[in-house]
Amino acid sequence: MQVSVPWARPGSGFTLLFEALVLTFAAAMPIAKVAAMTREHDTRIWRVVEHHVHAARDQLDCSGVRRVGMDETSARKGQDYISIFADIDARRVVFATEGRSAETVGRFAADLAGHGGDPDKVTDTSSDMSTAFISGIKTHLPHATMTFDRFHLAAKLSEAIDTVRRTEVTTRPELKHTRWLWLKNWANLSAKQQGELHQLMRPSAQLATARALRWREDFQAFYDQDPSYAPEYLRRWCYGAKRSLLQPVKDFVTLVEKHWDGIIAWHQNHLNNGLLEGINSLVQAAKARARGYRNKNKMITIVYLTAAKLQLPTLTNPTPAYMTSR
Incomplete structure:
Protein backbone atom coordinates (compact mmCIF):
# COMPACT_ATOMS: atom_id res chain seq x y z
CA MET A 1 0.00 0.00 0.00
CA LEU A 60 0.95 26.07 -21.29
CA ASP A 61 -1.33 28.96 -22.29
CA CYS A 62 -0.82 29.94 -25.94
CA SER A 63 -3.94 32.08 -26.28
CA GLY A 64 -1.86 35.20 -26.85
CA VAL A 65 0.42 33.85 -29.57
CA ARG A 66 0.26 36.14 -32.60
CA ARG A 67 3.79 36.33 -34.06
CA VAL A 68 5.72 33.12 -34.59
CA GLY A 69 9.34 32.49 -35.51
CA MET A 70 10.36 29.10 -36.87
CA ASP A 71 13.65 27.46 -37.72
CA GLU A 72 15.25 24.04 -37.88
CA THR A 73 18.29 22.80 -35.99
CA SER A 74 20.31 19.65 -36.52
CA ALA A 75 19.65 16.73 -34.20
CA ARG A 76 22.50 14.61 -35.54
CA LYS A 77 25.08 14.80 -38.29
CA GLY A 78 23.52 14.52 -41.71
CA GLN A 79 19.93 15.24 -42.71
CA ASP A 80 18.41 14.83 -39.26
CA TYR A 81 16.57 17.85 -37.89
CA ILE A 82 14.02 19.15 -35.43
CA SER A 83 11.90 22.24 -36.09
CA ILE A 84 11.45 24.84 -33.37
CA PHE A 85 8.56 27.33 -33.11
CA ALA A 86 8.77 30.36 -30.84
CA ASP A 87 6.40 33.04 -29.62
CA ILE A 88 8.36 36.11 -30.73
CA ASP A 89 6.64 38.48 -28.30
CA ALA A 90 6.97 36.21 -25.25
CA ARG A 91 10.48 35.21 -26.41
CA ARG A 92 9.98 31.54 -25.66
CA VAL A 93 9.74 28.22 -27.47
CA VAL A 94 6.15 27.00 -27.66
CA PHE A 95 6.64 23.88 -29.78
CA ALA A 96 9.36 21.61 -31.15
CA THR A 97 8.97 18.54 -33.34
CA GLU A 98 10.91 16.09 -35.50
CA GLY A 99 11.71 16.91 -39.12
CA ARG A 100 11.56 20.07 -41.21
CA SER A 101 8.70 19.38 -43.62
CA ALA A 102 5.54 21.40 -44.22
CA GLU A 103 3.78 19.04 -41.85
CA THR A 104 5.86 20.36 -38.94
CA VAL A 105 3.87 23.59 -39.29
CA GLY A 106 0.69 21.51 -39.25
CA ARG A 107 1.77 19.83 -36.02
CA PHE A 108 2.57 23.23 -34.54
CA ALA A 109 -0.89 24.55 -35.50
CA ALA A 110 -2.56 21.53 -33.87
CA ASP A 111 -0.48 21.91 -30.71
CA LEU A 112 -1.23 25.64 -30.60
CA ALA A 113 -4.96 24.92 -30.75
CA GLY A 114 -4.53 22.32 -28.01
CA HIS A 115 -3.04 24.95 -25.72
CA GLY A 116 -5.69 27.63 -26.09
CA GLY A 117 -4.24 29.29 -29.17
CA ASP A 118 -5.82 29.83 -32.56
CA PRO A 119 -3.82 29.27 -35.79
CA ASP A 120 -6.18 31.68 -37.57
CA LYS A 121 -5.10 34.46 -35.18
CA VAL A 122 -1.40 34.14 -35.97
CA THR A 123 -0.70 37.42 -37.78
CA ASP A 124 3.00 37.16 -38.65
CA THR A 125 5.71 34.56 -39.14
CA SER A 126 9.47 34.85 -39.46
CA SER A 127 11.42 32.07 -41.16
CA ASP A 128 13.99 31.28 -43.79
CA MET A 129 12.87 30.72 -47.37
CA SER A 130 12.52 26.95 -47.21
CA THR A 131 9.71 25.64 -49.39
CA ALA A 132 8.59 23.43 -46.50
CA PHE A 133 7.95 26.35 -44.14
CA ILE A 134 6.34 28.45 -46.88
CA SER A 135 3.96 25.65 -47.86
CA GLY A 136 3.16 24.85 -44.24
CA ILE A 137 2.42 28.47 -43.35
CA LYS A 138 0.11 28.92 -46.34
CA THR A 139 -1.82 25.78 -45.41
CA HIS A 140 -1.92 25.88 -41.61
CA LEU A 141 -1.50 29.59 -40.72
CA PRO A 142 -3.58 31.08 -43.53
CA HIS A 143 -3.86 34.62 -42.15
CA ALA A 144 -0.19 35.09 -41.31
CA THR A 145 2.03 37.53 -43.18
CA MET A 146 5.34 35.82 -43.97
CA THR A 147 8.57 37.71 -43.36
CA PHE A 148 11.81 36.16 -44.54
CA ASP A 149 14.72 36.54 -42.17
CA ARG A 150 17.15 39.22 -43.35
CA PHE A 151 20.15 37.34 -41.96
CA HIS A 152 19.33 34.25 -44.02
CA LEU A 153 19.18 36.51 -47.06
CA ALA A 154 22.53 38.06 -46.18
CA ALA A 155 24.02 34.58 -45.83
CA LYS A 156 22.71 33.61 -49.28
CA LEU A 157 24.25 36.70 -50.85
CA SER A 158 27.53 36.03 -49.05
CA GLU A 159 27.50 32.54 -50.56
CA ALA A 160 27.16 34.19 -53.98
CA ILE A 161 30.20 36.39 -53.27
CA ASP A 162 32.22 33.37 -52.20
CA THR A 163 31.24 31.53 -55.39
CA VAL A 164 32.51 34.47 -57.44
CA ARG A 165 35.76 34.52 -55.43
CA ARG A 166 36.36 30.77 -55.82
CA THR A 167 35.98 31.09 -59.58
CA GLU A 168 38.14 34.20 -59.84
CA VAL A 169 40.96 32.97 -57.60
CA THR A 170 42.09 30.58 -60.36
CA THR A 171 43.27 33.58 -62.39
CA ARG A 172 43.82 36.16 -59.62
CA PRO A 173 46.26 34.71 -57.05
CA GLU A 174 45.92 37.77 -54.78
CA LEU A 175 42.52 36.36 -53.76
CA LYS A 176 44.06 33.31 -52.10
CA HIS A 177 43.43 33.13 -48.33
CA THR A 178 41.06 36.12 -48.45
CA ARG A 179 37.74 34.31 -48.00
CA TRP A 180 36.81 35.86 -44.65
CA LEU A 181 37.72 39.36 -45.81
CA TRP A 182 34.75 39.17 -48.18
CA LEU A 183 32.31 37.33 -45.92
CA LYS A 184 32.62 39.40 -42.74
CA ASN A 185 30.97 42.78 -42.31
CA TRP A 186 33.39 45.69 -42.43
CA ALA A 187 32.88 46.49 -38.73
CA ASN A 188 33.93 42.96 -37.77
CA LEU A 189 37.29 43.15 -39.56
CA SER A 190 40.49 44.10 -37.78
CA ALA A 191 42.31 47.26 -38.86
CA LYS A 192 44.82 45.11 -40.75
CA GLN A 193 42.04 43.21 -42.54
CA GLN A 194 40.26 46.45 -43.42
CA GLY A 195 43.46 47.70 -45.02
CA GLU A 196 43.85 44.50 -47.04
CA LEU A 197 40.24 44.64 -48.22
CA HIS A 198 40.56 48.31 -49.11
CA GLN A 199 43.46 47.46 -51.42
CA LEU A 200 41.49 44.66 -53.09
CA MET A 201 38.46 46.93 -53.54
CA ARG A 202 40.37 49.58 -55.51
CA PRO A 203 38.74 50.11 -58.94
CA SER A 204 42.12 49.65 -60.57
CA ALA A 205 42.24 46.08 -59.22
CA GLN A 206 39.23 45.22 -61.43
CA LEU A 207 38.15 42.26 -59.30
CA ALA A 208 34.79 40.62 -59.97
CA THR A 209 34.67 39.65 -56.29
CA ALA A 210 34.90 43.33 -55.35
CA ARG A 211 31.96 44.11 -57.63
CA ALA A 212 29.96 41.31 -55.99
CA LEU A 213 30.72 42.76 -52.55
CA ARG A 214 29.44 46.17 -53.65
CA TRP A 215 26.18 44.56 -54.73
CA ARG A 216 25.89 43.04 -51.24
CA GLU A 217 26.52 46.40 -49.58
CA ASP A 218 23.85 47.99 -51.76
CA PHE A 219 21.41 45.19 -50.95
CA GLN A 220 21.97 45.61 -47.21
CA ALA A 221 21.09 49.29 -47.61
CA PHE A 222 17.57 48.15 -48.56
CA TYR A 223 16.89 47.65 -44.84
CA ASP A 224 17.81 51.29 -44.14
CA GLN A 225 15.28 52.73 -46.60
CA ASP A 226 12.06 54.47 -45.69
CA PRO A 227 9.21 51.91 -45.93
CA SER A 228 7.49 53.97 -48.62
CA TYR A 229 10.57 53.87 -50.85
CA ALA A 230 11.91 50.38 -49.99
CA PRO A 231 10.03 48.47 -52.75
CA GLU A 232 11.28 50.90 -55.41
CA TYR A 233 14.82 50.71 -54.03
CA LEU A 234 14.76 46.91 -54.21
CA ARG A 235 13.35 46.99 -57.75
CA ARG A 236 16.20 49.25 -58.84
CA TRP A 237 18.73 47.03 -57.08
CA CYS A 238 17.38 43.92 -58.83
CA TYR A 239 17.41 45.70 -62.20
CA GLY A 240 21.08 46.60 -61.82
CA ALA A 241 22.19 43.31 -60.27
CA LYS A 242 20.63 41.36 -63.14
CA ARG A 243 22.99 43.18 -65.48
CA SER A 244 26.08 42.65 -63.35
CA LEU A 245 27.46 39.78 -65.47
CA LEU A 246 28.02 37.93 -62.17
CA GLN A 247 25.95 34.76 -62.41
CA PRO A 248 25.83 33.98 -58.65
CA VAL A 249 24.55 37.52 -58.01
CA LYS A 250 21.98 37.15 -60.80
CA ASP A 251 20.86 33.86 -59.22
CA PHE A 252 20.36 35.72 -55.93
CA VAL A 253 18.18 38.27 -57.74
CA THR A 254 15.97 35.40 -58.93
CA LEU A 255 15.66 34.27 -55.29
CA VAL A 256 14.67 37.79 -54.22
CA GLU A 257 12.04 38.14 -56.93
CA LYS A 258 10.57 34.75 -56.06
CA HIS A 259 10.21 35.73 -52.38
CA TRP A 260 9.44 39.41 -52.94
CA ASP A 261 6.47 39.90 -50.60
CA GLY A 262 8.17 38.20 -47.65
CA ILE A 263 11.26 40.37 -48.09
CA ILE A 264 9.34 43.64 -48.43
CA ALA A 265 7.24 42.69 -45.36
CA TRP A 266 10.26 43.34 -43.13
CA HIS A 267 9.61 47.07 -43.46
CA GLN A 268 6.15 46.61 -41.91
CA ASN A 269 7.09 44.50 -38.89
CA HIS A 270 10.92 44.35 -38.63
CA LEU A 271 10.75 40.65 -37.74
CA ASN A 272 13.82 38.46 -37.91
CA ASN A 273 14.99 35.11 -36.60
CA GLY A 274 17.46 36.49 -34.09
CA LEU A 275 15.53 34.88 -31.23
CA LEU A 276 15.57 31.49 -32.98
CA GLU A 277 19.27 31.77 -33.78
CA GLY A 278 19.96 32.41 -30.10
CA ILE A 279 17.84 29.42 -29.09
CA ASN A 280 19.59 27.24 -31.67
CA SER A 281 22.95 28.26 -30.22
CA LEU A 282 21.80 27.23 -26.73
CA VAL A 283 20.45 23.91 -28.04
CA GLN A 284 23.58 23.09 -30.03
CA ALA A 285 25.80 23.99 -27.06
CA ALA A 286 23.77 21.67 -24.82
CA LYS A 287 23.98 18.93 -27.46
CA ALA A 288 27.74 19.34 -27.71
CA ARG A 289 28.16 19.15 -23.92
CA ALA A 290 26.05 16.00 -23.86
CA ARG A 291 27.85 14.57 -26.92
CA GLY A 292 24.50 14.09 -28.59
CA TYR A 293 21.21 12.58 -27.46
CA ARG A 294 19.88 9.05 -27.79
CA ASN A 295 16.89 10.20 -29.80
CA LYS A 296 15.22 13.38 -31.01
CA ASN A 297 12.54 13.29 -28.30
CA LYS A 298 15.22 13.74 -25.64
CA MET A 299 16.67 16.67 -27.54
CA ILE A 300 13.19 18.21 -27.76
CA THR A 301 12.82 17.80 -23.99
CA ILE A 302 16.04 19.79 -23.51
CA VAL A 303 14.74 22.48 -25.89
CA TYR A 304 11.66 22.91 -23.70
CA LEU A 305 13.70 22.75 -20.50
CA THR A 306 16.11 25.49 -21.57
CA ALA A 307 14.05 27.76 -23.84
CA ALA A 308 10.30 27.42 -23.17
CA LYS A 309 10.20 29.42 -19.92
CA LEU A 310 8.13 26.68 -18.29
Missing part, protein backbone atom coordinates in the same frame (compact mmCIF):
# COMPACT_ATOMS: atom_id res chain seq x y z
CA GLN A 2 1.37 3.42 -0.99
CA VAL A 3 0.70 6.47 1.14
CA SER A 4 0.79 9.96 -0.35
CA VAL A 5 3.11 12.39 1.40
CA PRO A 6 3.35 16.15 0.88
CA TRP A 7 7.10 16.15 0.22
CA ALA A 8 7.18 13.66 -2.68
CA ARG A 9 5.40 13.01 -5.95
CA PRO A 10 3.45 9.70 -6.01
CA GLY A 11 5.52 6.95 -7.61
CA SER A 12 8.61 9.12 -7.98
CA GLY A 13 10.90 7.71 -5.32
CA PHE A 14 12.41 11.18 -4.85
CA THR A 15 11.51 14.17 -2.71
CA LEU A 16 10.14 17.27 -4.42
CA LEU A 17 13.25 19.22 -3.41
CA PHE A 18 15.51 16.58 -4.97
CA GLU A 19 13.51 16.73 -8.22
CA ALA A 20 13.78 20.54 -8.20
CA LEU A 21 17.54 20.18 -7.77
CA VAL A 22 17.69 17.74 -10.69
CA LEU A 23 15.80 20.16 -12.95
CA THR A 24 18.09 23.03 -11.96
CA PHE A 25 21.18 20.96 -12.76
CA ALA A 26 19.69 19.53 -15.98
CA ALA A 27 19.11 23.01 -17.41
CA ALA A 28 22.82 23.73 -17.10
CA MET A 29 24.66 20.46 -17.69
CA PRO A 30 24.33 17.07 -19.43
CA ILE A 31 21.99 14.51 -17.89
CA ALA A 32 24.91 12.07 -17.56
CA LYS A 33 26.72 14.56 -15.35
CA VAL A 34 23.60 15.15 -13.25
CA ALA A 35 23.32 11.38 -12.82
CA ALA A 36 26.95 11.14 -11.73
CA MET A 37 26.59 14.01 -9.25
CA THR A 38 23.44 12.57 -7.70
CA ARG A 39 24.63 8.94 -7.92
CA GLU A 40 21.49 7.91 -9.76
CA HIS A 41 21.07 6.08 -13.07
CA ASP A 42 20.58 8.48 -15.95
CA THR A 43 17.30 6.81 -16.95
CA ARG A 44 15.81 7.85 -13.60
CA ILE A 45 17.08 11.40 -14.07
CA TRP A 46 15.60 11.53 -17.58
CA ARG A 47 12.30 10.26 -16.17
CA VAL A 48 12.16 13.14 -13.68
CA VAL A 49 13.01 15.75 -16.31
CA GLU A 50 10.58 14.40 -18.90
CA HIS A 51 7.74 14.15 -16.38
CA HIS A 52 8.00 17.76 -15.27
CA VAL A 53 8.61 19.19 -18.74
CA HIS A 54 5.58 17.38 -20.15
CA ALA A 55 3.40 18.25 -17.14
CA ALA A 56 4.36 21.93 -17.32
CA ARG A 57 3.73 22.01 -21.08
CA ASP A 58 0.26 20.54 -20.54
CA GLN A 59 -0.61 23.75 -18.69
CA GLN A 311 7.01 27.10 -14.69
CA LEU A 312 9.05 24.17 -13.36
CA PRO A 313 9.82 23.26 -9.74
CA THR A 314 12.64 25.27 -8.17
CA LEU A 315 14.44 24.98 -4.85
CA THR A 316 12.40 27.91 -3.53
CA ASN A 317 9.13 26.70 -5.08
CA PRO A 318 9.19 22.89 -5.48
CA THR A 319 5.42 22.72 -6.12
CA PRO A 320 4.47 25.09 -8.98
CA ALA A 321 0.85 25.64 -9.98
CA TYR A 322 0.60 22.69 -12.37
CA MET A 323 1.36 20.30 -9.48
CA THR A 324 -1.10 21.77 -6.99
CA SER A 325 -3.95 22.17 -9.51
CA ARG A 326 -4.20 18.45 -10.22
